Amino acid sequence: MDDARPLVQRLxxxxxxxxxxxxxxxxxxxxxxxxxxxxxxxxxxxxxxERGRDLRADPRVRLPEARSVVVLSVEHHHRRPPDxxxxxxxxxxxxxxxxxxxxxxxxxxxxxxxxxxxxxxSWGGVDTAPILERAWAARAGLGHLGKNCVVFVPGxxxxxxxxxxxxxxxxxxxxxxxxxxxxxxxxxxDACPTDAFVGPRQLDSTRCIAxxxxxxxxxxxxxxxxxxxxxxxxxxxxxxxxxxxxxxxxPDEDDLxxxxxxxxxxxxxxxxxxxxxxxxLGTPLRRPGAAGLKRNALLVLGNLGDPDASPTAxxxxxHPAPVVRAAAVWCLARLGDRAVLDHxxxxxxxxxxxxxERART
Numbered sequence: 001m002d003d004a005r006p007l008v009q010r011l012x013x014x015x016x017x018x019x020x021x022x023x024x025x026x027x028x029x030x031x032x033x034x035x036x037x038x039x040x041x042x043x044x045x046x047x048x049x050e051r052g053r054d055l056r057a058d059p060r061v062r063l064p065e066a067r068s069v070v071v072l073s074v075e076h077h078h079r080r081p082p083d084x085x086x087x088x089x090x091x092x093x094x095x096x097x098x099x100x101x102x103x104x105x106x107x108x109x110x111x112x113x114x115x116x117x118x119x120x121x122s123w124g125g126v127d128t129a130p131i132l133e134r135a136w137a138a139r140a141g142l143g144h145l146g147k148n149c150v151v152f153v154p155g156x157x158x159x160x161x162x163x164x165x166x167x168x169x170x171x172x173x174x175x176x177x178x179x180x181x182x183x184x185x186x187x188x189x190d191a192c193p194t195d196a197f198v199g200p201r202q203l204d205s206t207r208c209i210a211x212x213x214x215x216x217x218x219x220x221x222x223x224x225x226x227x228x229x230x231x232x233x234x235x236x237x238x239x240x241x242x243x244x245x246x247x248x249x250x251p252d253e254d255d256l257x258x259x260x261x262x263x264x265x266x267x268x269x270x271x272x273x274x275x276x277x278x279x280x281l282g283t284p285l286r287r288p289g290a291a292g293l294k295r296n297a298l299l300v301l302g303n304l305g306d307p308d309a310s311p312t313a314x315x316x317x318x319h320p321a322p323v324v325r326a327a328a329v330w331c332l333a334r335l336g337d338r339a340v341l342d343h344x345x346x347x348x349x350x351x352x353x354x355x356x357e358r359a360r361t
Contacts, residue, residue, distance in 0.1 A: 004120055004169040008070055011114045015107045017072040017163075018251070019153070021140035022171040025066045027058045030135040033201070042198075044206040045216055052130030059131065059166045063123040068171040069164065070124075071133070071140040072111075074104055075251040077159035081261045087309055088262045089300040092210065092234025093159060095284040097256035100161045101126055102282065108163050115167070124165035133162040141174040144181045147200040148188035148238035154181040157248035158239050181244065188238035193227035197238075209235035213296045214287050219326050219349075220299075222356065229303055232263050232296045233285055260285060265297040265304075266312045291321035298327035302334035310337045322347040329353040333360070 001007070005022055012020045034056070043049045055061050059069075076094055094100060104126050112122050127133055134151045137143050143151040143160065152158030154177065182200070189197040196207035205211040209231050212220040220228070239245055260283060268276065273290035280286045288296065298316060301309045313335065316328035326349055332340035341358050345351045 001118075001120070001169055003172050004068070004115075004118075004167060005171040007118060007120075008111075008115070008167070008171060011111055012070075012072055015111055016074065016253075017107065017111075018075050019073045019142055021071050021137070021142040021174045023069045023071070023136065023140040023173045023176075025060065025069055025166065028056060028132050028135055029139045030132065031057050034132060034135075037202070040204075042202075042204045042206065044211055045218075046205065046211075055130040056132050059123065063121070063166050063168065065121070065168040066123070066166040067169060068167050068173070069136055069140065070167060070171065071137045071142045072108070072163045072165070073137070073142060074100070074107075074161045074163075074253070075157055075159055075249065076100065076161055076253065076256045077157055077245075077248040078250050078256065078258050081258055084262050087265045087301060087304055087306055088230070089232025089265050089268075089297060090230045090236075091232060091260050091263060091285070092236050093258075093261075094161070095233055096258040096261050097253075098282055099284050100256075101128055101284075103255055104161050104163050108165065112165065115165075115169075120167055120169045122165045122167045124163065126161070126163050129164075131164050133164050136164050137162055139176055141176050144177045145201060146188060146242065146244075147182050147186065148197065148242070149201055149203045150188075150239060150242075152181075152242065152244045154179075154244055156244065158242055158245055159248055185243065187241040187243070191237045191241040193229060193231075193235070193237060194224045195227075213292070214284075217292070217323065219295065219323055219330075219353075222330070225299055225330065226303060228299050230300050232265065232268075232300050233288070233293070259283075263293075263297070265301050266309065268293050268297040269312050269316055291319070291324050294319065294321075294324045295327040298324070298331040302327075302331035305334060307335050307337070310335050313337070314339075317343060322350050326350045326353045329357060333357040 137151045138145045143153045150158045194207045198204050276290045313331045
């Protein structure tokens, strides 16, 4: 086959991919930035990123016969439902519906099977695979890499799920977007509640709300917690303020409609662990685990400052996970519940939170 591009485009469109772009195979673009990011420790506890570094650097380690790269996207924006008020927390848009790893991954597997039926072998995945999907998306011209490290389609949207396939067949490549569509704009960087951007296209994950509420196992540094506001899972601020996201389309994707745009913090804290995980089956909200969600809910309650939340937060002092108890200490202190200063805990990390609150008063 002289050019597999038309075949790939047709098959991908039939499976619901909104955009399909192509580029030539070779070493992964922008690896210097990725290596510098790792060297600076900006990956935090996400050690798997460094462990997969060599495969990320060149996909031909996995598929030596690869000849072309296909980058695909699915749009996922939906308007946020109205604020329900009360003691509720915000969920990042990507997690409102079905887990995109499953949704997009299933389509990608179907695409690979269809290509294999035409004699084309492939390897690839979504962001759980050792692939720098945003670097390939920029190289293929699917979008432009913004200063918030998110790929956006100029003038349309950055609410994208990306997938990448490496094929053993030739495909006519697309050109990268030549113009810098960010220009002098720094709205995304300026809007970050925890100052996680150390420069344009340089994100320190260890200061990022999404990292702390989804990936990290511990409690975020005390200096960052008030910046979390009402974000109970992830954060959308840097995308919400982007001029290229001023009026994005709502895709016709029933699986991505907003089922969990807001979470009731009291309900999260009062739920049994298994029930909580069962409730969020098939969604990204299971990622931090029940203890992580309860930790996040306590941070939100502390930021909301409603003293009526104290009884629920006090119950969390008896939780088996130290990170939940430590978050409860911080929360109760923000709610003005001075009884927490008398709390004694066998875990040194939790006790350090108590001691820090005693020193603060």
